[in-house]
Amino acid sequence: MHKFLLAFTIFISASLSAQKTYVINCGKLLDSKTGVVKENQHILIKGNQVISISSSPIQADSVINLSDYFVMPGLIDCHTHVLLQADITSEDYDVQILKESIPYRTIRATRSAEQSLLNGFTTIRDLGTEGAGFADVDIKKAINKGVIGGPRMFVSTLAINTTGHYPIKTSDYAWELHLPKGLQEITGADEARRAVRQQIEQGADWIKIYADRGYYKLADGSFRSLPNFTNEEINAIGDETIRSRKKLAAHAMTRDGILGAIHAGATSIEHGSGMDEECMKLMVEKGVYWCPTLFVNEYVAEGRAKMGSPINLYFKQSIQSTFKKAIAMGVKLAYGTDIGGYDWSLPQAKDFTYFVEWGLTPIQAIQTATTTAAELLGMQGKIGEIKEGAFADIIAIKKDPTKDISVLQNIDWVMKDGKIYKH
Secondary structure: OHHHHHHHHHHHHHHHHHOOEEEEEEEEEEEOOOOEEEEEEEEEEEOOEEEEEEOOOOOOOEEEEEEEEEEEEOEEEEEEOOOOOOOOOHHHHHHHHHHOOHHHHHHHHHHHHHHHHHOOEEEEEEOOOOOOOOHHHHHHHHHHOOOOOOOEEEEOOOOEEEOOOOOOOHHHOOOOOOOOOOOEEEOOHHHHHHHHHHHHHOOOOEEEEEOEEEEEEOOOOOEEEEEOOOHHHHHHHHHHHHHOOOEEEEEEEEHHHHHHHHHOOOOEEEEEEEOOHHHHHHHHHHOOEEEOOHHHHHHHHHHHHHOOOOHHHHHHHHHHHHHHHHHHHOOEEOOOOOEOOEOOOOOOOOHHHHHHHOOOOHHHHHHHOOHHHHHHOOOEOOEOOOOOOOEOOEEEEOOOOOOOHHHHHOOOEEEEOOEEEEO
């Protein structure tokens, strides 16, 4: 009888807790869809959802006073690597793949995920474990179950490339050794389909490919590369991904990778530093998103040039012009940083500064990491906005990012799924 009463009491307590409501009193509140900033707004939250927004005071069980703050939706980073800890050179990369165990890398990744959340990025799309198997699926599960703190994650597991076309370069090591690779290698259309199916079976939300390699600059200033896949291979990946109701992200730097990826059904082009106008035109026509990942290129450029690979320096010299052309032509921008490719201690919101310096308004820049990013992830109305029915993913800063976009590099207050993670 006592056990029954105890269980009943716990049930009632849990039910009451689930019914608890919060009201956030906002000094300024950004409507990310319209770009309108309103003053003295009140957000009612129940559980992990926004119930309503009002200009009049709202009654609730608890009050969160952000009346001195600028309040906006949690940010979305569409290109991260929580299982990487910066790799300027191939040696940096090899150390992580060959000298760090997957459990050790996963432990470090839990800190990266937490850092992303504290940076104000309440949702991320993580594009490849780089040799750490399906550990991204485990991290996502641990976050969802409340074992660790972190953002809402969309994961792509291993990424796919063709045999011999991605580090680690086995020719740098004794040929008798069977070294691990940073992704899943395939040869032929059948292996391509198998790789997609295997990754989805293990929990991949997205499929990622590396579409090109060997980037070089021509005398006229344009860029080319070597495509990694045959038409049969890349089309098999695209077809299998779409059949499975998943989406395809393509690492592609130049037209040689970009055009093939788009024709195969890619939803997003990652990096795209050497794209040309034909690529931009096709991206607009097909509604393909671009994640430019600007700061990471600057981060690695000097170090890689010293090691004999100047291509990132060339991209650095031309990317501003490429960016402006893409915006003028109407290419859809989704915010993505490639953090993990650069150190997790550095700002995750750095790319916003480039966006604004190169022609976007601060509101437009913020929309790349809110409403547009939500569209890319198929989560419009649920993330990237503060509205009725959306998840309670909310951040706040003392200063106004519509006047100075750089303030997003230091977020003061973070809520994800109705829980406060940073005060």
